[in-house]
Amino acid sequence: EAGVVQSPRYKIIEKKQPVAFWCNPISGHNTLYWYRQNLGQGPELLIRYENEEAVDDSQLPKDRFSAERLKGVDSTLKIQPAELGDSAVYLCASSRRPGEIYEQYFGPGTRLTVT
Amino acid sequence: RKEVEQDPGPFNVPEGATVAFNCTYSNSASQSFFWYRQDCRKEPKLLMSVYSSGNEDGRFTAQLNRASQYISLLIRDSKLSDSATYLCVGHQAGTALIFGKGTTLSVSS
Numbered sequence: 001e002a003g004v005v006q007s008p009r010y011k012i013i014e015k016k017q018p019v020a021f022w023c024n025p026i027s028g029h030n031t032l033y034w035y036r037q038n039l040g041q042g043p044e045l046l047i048r049y050e051n052e053e054a055v056d057d058s059q060l061p062k063d064r065f066s067a068e069r070l071k072g073v074d075s076t077l078k079i080q081p082a083e084l085g086d087s088a089v090y091l092c093a094s095s096r097r098p099g100e101i102y103e104q105y106f107g108p109g110t111r112l113t114v115t
Numbered sequence: 116r117k118e119v120e121q122d123p124g125p126f127n128v129p130e131g132a133t134v135a136f137n138c139t140y141s142n143s144a145s146q147s148f149f150w151y152r153q154d155c156r157k158e159p160k161l162l163m164s165v166y167s168s169g170n171e172d173g174r175f176t177a178q179l180n181r182a183s184q185y186i187s188l189l190i191r192d193s194k195l196s197d198s199a200t201y202l203c204v205g206h207q208a209g210t211a212l213i214f215g216k217g218t219t220l221s222v223s224s
Contacts, residue, residue, distance in 0.1 A: 042214030
């Protein structure tokens, strides 16, 4: 079974530029999560989708971050414009059903560096 | 104060040692707890769930004390391959997982 796929793996951009990350969850997993992990910290949830519906986006900085999961499968997270403080690893995760929130399968992440 | 707090370490132990990690949580409404493992520059992976009755998986034992709001992970007979960061995770129904900062373990020969 293929795992969670993310691209790109690494991205270096200048501040004020836009950037987008893509995630394809494990086949059949209805719940998709985007996390941000700063150096020396645990992952922090940005947004959670149940199918195509965003059910928890309370921690998403909506002034510059946006996300979509139009067909309830793959998802895109965008930052526009990026700031220096956005440098982090952006992790996508999926789980089979809402009740299995604890067993999340993470992708390898996108390491973003904003200069 | 973060909802889930861990001693970041690092814990440096020789092979064969027994090592224990502790974690405290501040939200008494948290219902479920887990330990995730994260290797350097890799993604987190579920290690085990934590139950009040204790949960053992080979060399790993997890324990939850709700009265003290305290979670532990014990690793016996440490292996070099146990070197990683161990993330304590709490969950309240209907909300997201809350990850601690992680505790770094380094096992040396």
